[in-house]
Amino acid sequence: MTKKYSLLTVGNAIIDILVNVEEEFLVQQKLDKSAMLLIDAEQNKNLYAKVSGATEISGGSAANTAVAFGKFGGSTSYIGSIAKDQFGTIFTHDMHAANVDYNPVYVSGKPTSQSIILVTPDGERTMNTYLGASLDLAPEHIVDAQILDAKVIYFEGYLWYQPPARAAFGYIADLVKNTDIKISVSLADQFCVDNFRDDFTALIADGTIEIIFGNEDEINALYETKDFDEAMRANAKTGVLSFITRGDKGAVVQKGDYYKAVDVEPVAHIVDLSGGGDIFAAGALFGLDKGLSLEDCASLGCVAAREVIQTVGSHTRVDMVQVAKAAGLL
């Protein structure tokens, strides 16, 4: 049976509010650079009042991955909750425009989630997320048929902060147990890993999570070390298929004894790292779907991420199939 979706992603449906700031601003506001901080409505209002020149664009880690996967020509769907407001309209529009089969889950009482993303001159982004409607995603919103029609289901690690969303993960994991549907999780950021290390390692150990995505900081956090090689040695023992990004050093793909590092062509000018990891995941997952070698999957992830960091926001503006072909990967 042919599945309807090569990839289904689940995450917080968010509108990104992108702002350029100097390094100094992060210091003044006592913000951890490159991290994602959860803020409340009041903090959101206060921070918003202090920044200027914003651009609004659809975001959300797993949503970015679905959009990019669709741009490669892959069949994809998404699960995330929004409100019936202008940000919700933007979010739904952008998913549909990217050919993502998104059936909005509307919840009431909170606005659509938003994230003020502070972009420093080096392209790093520090995210300040005010979770609204996306917080309410829960098992009751999961449609079994949609889940069972997917080959791979990808969850953003940020969902672990939300008990109802963790319950939705559990529900889905039970549903796909003993099927050939694979579960993939992004490690989100190092603080997320610090908070939910035990849960992540248990889910990897018992084979529930079969594919992980992360960067150096995150994999180090997972194994509580600052030594990347040590982290990867520990990770090898789990047998989980792992794609680890390393910035301008490219990426590493690992599964048990298999370990391969791939390079990435340098970028003349990094504009905004937003979405880099999300789009890397889309490239690697699309490669897997097309039956590429693990090494080529990692390269396709790098090629995709390389495009998005040269543009403002978390979406590529070029023909990704062309880019992949130019790199000799498709």
Next chain:
Amino acid sequence: MTKKYSLLTVGNAIIDILVNVEEEFLVQQKLDKSAMLLIDAEQNKNLYAKVSGATEISGGSAANTAVAFGKFGGSTSYIGSIAKDQFGTIFTHDMHAANVDYNPVYVSGKPTSQSIILVTPDGERTMNTYLGASLDLAPEHIVDAQILDAKVIYFEGYLWYQPPARAAFGYIADLVKNTDIKISVSLADQFCVDNFRDDFTALIADGTIEIIFGNEDEINALYETKDFDEAMRANAKTGVLSFITRGDKGAVVQKGDYYKAVDVEPVAHIVDLSGGGDIFAAGALFGLDKGLSLEDCASLGCVAAREVIQTVGSHTRVDMVQVAKAAGLL
């Protein structure tokens, strides 16, 4: 007495929804390239469903001018009506973040106005504006003290489409009659000039409008000719101070017998012409406020416009004072 505002602008408060499209799309949708088309809620919904990869950013012609004037360090204020919704929040934030003294005029029953701007590969933009809350700006929203505290009041020509806003213009024009407050108007686009030619020419003839801003197409439309020189000869007779932009040929400033053309340094890559005219006006008006020669005012307009067309959206992202200094104009 020192005035609080060197510039007060009045216009439609709009959120721009920027989308990249191919030329072909304009043909398919039967759209007049580079024009501003007014659309209704239904057309807005249909067009929005057909485009992808949107970026939302504050816009509105006269609002862009106020923001850019503020970036030069000028004291400025703005009048325009919005709704209490997410787009209204974005609009207000962006005005305040740019140091524009904006006291939101809230109206109910319609969403904050929005414009789907189709940007073609040559950087030209074709605007499809769904006017909501900004339509209701009317004389009752005008605060006399704010008007009388301005040196120059700038109106976007688009307001002429709206009878209540035209009435607000009339109210303000009466209020400032026999004061040293100057009224300036942008010609908006050639269709706007075609529609309201008689009103514009009468207001110029009787000295109500003392400064006009436009481009070649618009000044030609004002004098119903396709010959720019002929248009400018006719315009000279009115004695109105006129700043006319000519794309990569720079700009012309004229007042009676005085006529001066200024060049603009070529741009390697035009990204998006959105806001070019609006930011030109900010530069020229800031120059006037600083007592620069008319020629230098036109040059300052060109230098400012040159920056904005190299970025997505209608706002410059660089230090405009630095740019002006580098050009030897401040």
